[in-house]
Amino acid sequence: EVQLVESGGGLVQPGGSLGLSCAVSGFIFSDHYMDWVRQTPGKGLEWVGRIRNKANTYTTEYAASVKGRFTISRDDSKNSLYLQMNGLQTDDTAVYYCARVADNSWSRTVDDYWGQGALVTVSS
């Protein structure tokens, strides 16, 4: 069974930093690209960024709203995905989901499995 479990959410002050982790099981993690997606309370979904697999040199893509502040990384030996968030702002408050990208081809570069989400609250 595919499982993704986020951890590390919590309350942080504006300007602060926080790291999220996503532990995965039930599939060959090293084969897949992985995404982070967030959802602000009561609002819609926003794609945060993506990390490709080793075969594609672990390259990353980011939304403009987080580029330069957030860093996505992965440790294939630990079946884990990470999101390091620096310079947090109040509008970064959201539930953050990690998600598996179904396939590397553009026709299936969609998120087919999601974690349960981790709440990050940025407030003084």
Next chain:
Amino acid sequence: DIQLTQSPSFLSASVGDRVTITCRASQGISNYLAWYQQKPGKAPKLLIYAASSWQSGVPSRFSGSGSGTEFTLTISSLQPEDFATYYCQQHNSYPLTFGGGTKVEIK
């Protein structure tokens, strides 16, 4: 960035109704559009990708169509478990973007 506009943002329907949701892209995205369903307190669930391809396990009452800039998600006969919010997402180019959502509620 590619903007996705969903309509309607809210709809009220009855069990058994045929429901259609539209997603319009600000520029052509070929057929690289996905649909997700989200229920309160849960993560989104992939329904359709590449405009019309079913994700494994998704009931056949859900169907997608379209290409270029206009896409539709149709639920042929609404079931009680289908009351949820639906989002489109373009997977044509970075940054990936989502539509604003369509909430389907019970009439």
